[in-house]
Amino acid sequence: MTSCIRPYCDLIALRMLLLLISMLLVLVRSDSGDNRCLSSLISTCEDCLRSGPECAWCSQERFLDGAHVSQRCGSVTDLRVRGCEEAFIENPNVKVEVNATVGSSQVSPREINIHLRPGGEATFVVEVQQLERYPVDLYYLVDVSASMQDNLDRLKTAGLALSHQMKEHSSDFRVGFGSFVDKPLSPYIDVHPSKLQNPCSDYEVQCRPAHGFIHVLPVTQNMTEFTRVIQEQRISGNMDTPEGGFDAMLQVAVCQKDIGWRAEAKHLLLVMTDQPSHLALDSKLAGIVTPHDGRCHLEDNIYSQTTTMEHPTIAQLAEKLLENSVYSIFAVDQVQYQWYEDLLDLIPGSYVGRLFPKASNLKDLVVHAYKKLLSDVEVQIGVEDGQAQRFRVNVTAFCPDGAAVSGNTKCSGVRPKQTVFFKVTVGMSWCSADGGDRDVLMTVRPVGFNESVSVRIRQICGCSCTETGRCHDDDPSACPAETDACRADRSGAVCSGRGVCKCGTCVCDSSRLGNIYGKFCEMDDFSCPYVKGLVCGGHGRCVSGECVCLPGWTGEACDCPVSTESCVSDDGLICSGWGKCVCGKCVCDDSRRSGAFCEKCPICYNSCQSHW
Structure with missing residues (x-):
């Protein structure tokens, strides 16, 4: 040394x-320069809280006298150091509240409330458990075009065998049946008069007319009736290669009452075909330009909009299958296997299997598909329309085999009675334009399950204290004892019977159903009609159980604009003169017309009239 x-x-x-x-x-100095809480642009408590999750606001009077108001914003530690008393620091924390009162056998918890501020994150865990023996509803949706004759014949015997085998895996097995071909219009079918009634006339065979979708048999335990229905089925025919499978699948998913889907059962949709399906834009080949509305259109068990409404998009079909807890099993020809396999990533809860000649393996295919679909446990996250971009969501699945990968929403090989845990982290980037006055609804939905988790996100974008005043009541003994100031009228209840009067101000009760607020606790967000998840459509306030609409809105749920301005087309007419303005949207007088202003009608005039 x-x-x-x-x-x-x-x-x-x-x-x-x-x-x-x-x-x-x-x-x-570098840290202070990078601190988002120390911006001269901050002038209010709300501005401060929106700057980041680490920012807090001091509402203490005479705090830093003479300093710019932005100095009231800083980290909690910084404000303490600068002399702000704890009672005056506005620093709302992220909270996760789990409602354990709603029971569930498969998905837990069912209801969660989250309080989030900009830049903040909240984490919760969802448990999903596979039961051992579910009730099962299986709906056969069969392509009955001429090339399916052998498969249809095989179904007449395989259906009963499948029913017996499924009883080993289900406590209550039921089946239903429907058929489809294609839209009965050119160029999908031959419209020559002789072919409309019998598409197979060239082959001297009697066939049934082509159809989009026919619901033949609601789900039932009666296998005798099922066998009888199958025996009565006949083939039909069309011209082009693709069929109208997606059209029929959407109707099976959304027409729950007609099909007979049970709320407590697993829903299996078995689609048997040897060709691909038409997609949405293919409908324009027949001059059909009206987008599919995603609703049920069965009249007398026949799909009534097959010639007037487009095929659904893949995304639209996937959404409706998920909403209605439907698993899809595609039993298809070897040649078309790859086409349907490419759909698996686009349609959650789907399976594709190769159908052997004459449907010889149909029974084993369905049983294997059922086991595979139930062994895959996957969740999908949905945020109400227009709000998803403000939230970031990360999911980590903790599988029974010990695997846990961030961003993974699926576990495979799950056995009955095993539980999968999903850790869900939700972050909010910024507040909505309305300042976060309303909650945002998010859904965590296990694919194919008839139970889901409802997550209500409360945005913390405002402050409970005044900018430069006390956050809490002064000495309670100095408060007046009278409660008249807490009554809407002299004969009315104090705070509308939903709060207590403190110092002449109502402090409203808390409710598991939602929020109670207002000067006299007369308003809430749960006792009035909801539209798209918003009380009073987001255009009014709920006062004493009735919607009080904002100017420019009307209706029981404040969901209809008073003005018809949104229906005025470029030519100055209401709906181009071809319709009426209903609730701010054009309703066309002619079913052939479409478009936001009924301005589109590609089939109103033929080419000869247009090119004299």
Whole structure:
């Protein structure tokens, strides 16, 4: 070890200490410069809280007298250091509240409330458990075009055998049946008069007319009736290669009452075909330009909009299958296997199997598909329309085999009675334009399950204290004892019977159903009609159980604009003169017309009229 003369050693140590202090000062200045809470643009408590989850606001009077109002914003530690008392620091925390009162056999919890501020994150865990023996509803959706004759014949005997085998895996097995071909329009079918009634007339075979979808038999335990229905089925015919399978699938998914889907059962949709399906844009080949509305259109068990509404998009079909907890099993010809396999990533809860000649393996295919679909446990996250971009969601699945990968929403090989845990982290980037006055609804839905988790996100975008005043009541003994100031009228109840009067101000009760607020606790967000998840459509306030609409809105749920301005087309007419303005949207008088202003009608005039 080297030595030095004492005065020189002290000088070197002093210089090193000064150097260290200067480095720390640089770091502090750098940290302060990067601190989002110390912006001169911040002028209110709301601005401060929106700056980031680390920012808090001091509402103490005479805090930093003479300083710019933005100095009231900072980290909690910083505000304490600068002399702000704890009682005046506005710093709402992220909260997760689980409602354990709603029971569930498969998915838990069922209801969660989250309080989030901009930049904040909240984490919760969802448990999904596979039961051992579910009730099962299986709906056969069969392509009855001429090339499916052998498969249809096989179904007449395989259906009963499948029913017996499924009883080994289900406590209550039921079946239903429907058929499809294609849209009965040119160029999908031959529209020659002789072919409309019998598409197989060239082959001296009596076929049934082509149809989009016919619902033949609701799900039932009566296998005798099922066998009789199958025996009565006859083939049909069309011209082009693709069929109208997606059209029929959507109707089976959304027409729950007609099909007979049971709420407590697993819903299996078995699609038997040897061809791909038409997609949405294919409908324009027949002059059909009206987009599918995603609703049920069965009249006397026949799909009534097959000739007037487009095929659904793949995304639309996937959404409706998910909403109605329907698993899809595609039993397809070897040649078309790849086409349907490419759909698996686009349609959650789907399976594709190769159908052997004459459907000889149909029974084993369905049983294997059922086991595979139930062994895959996957969740889908949905945020109400127009709000998803403000939230970021990360899911980590903890599988029974010990695997856990961030961003993974699926576990495979799950056995009955095993539980899968999904850790869900939700972050909010910024507040909505309305300042976060309303809750945002998010759904965590296990694919194919008839239970889901409802997550209500409360946005913390405002402050409970005044900008430069006390956050809490003064001495309660100095408050007046009268409660007249807490009554809407002299004969009315104090705080509408839903709160207590403190110092002449109503403090409203908390409710598991939602929020109670207002000067006299007369308003809430749960006792009035909802439209798209919003009380009073987001255009009014709920007062004493009735919607009080904002100017420009009307209706029981404040969901109809008073003005018809949104229906005025470029020519200055309401709906181009071809319709009426109902609730701010055009309703066309002629079913052939479409478009936001009824301005589209590609089939109103033929080419001869247009090119004299």
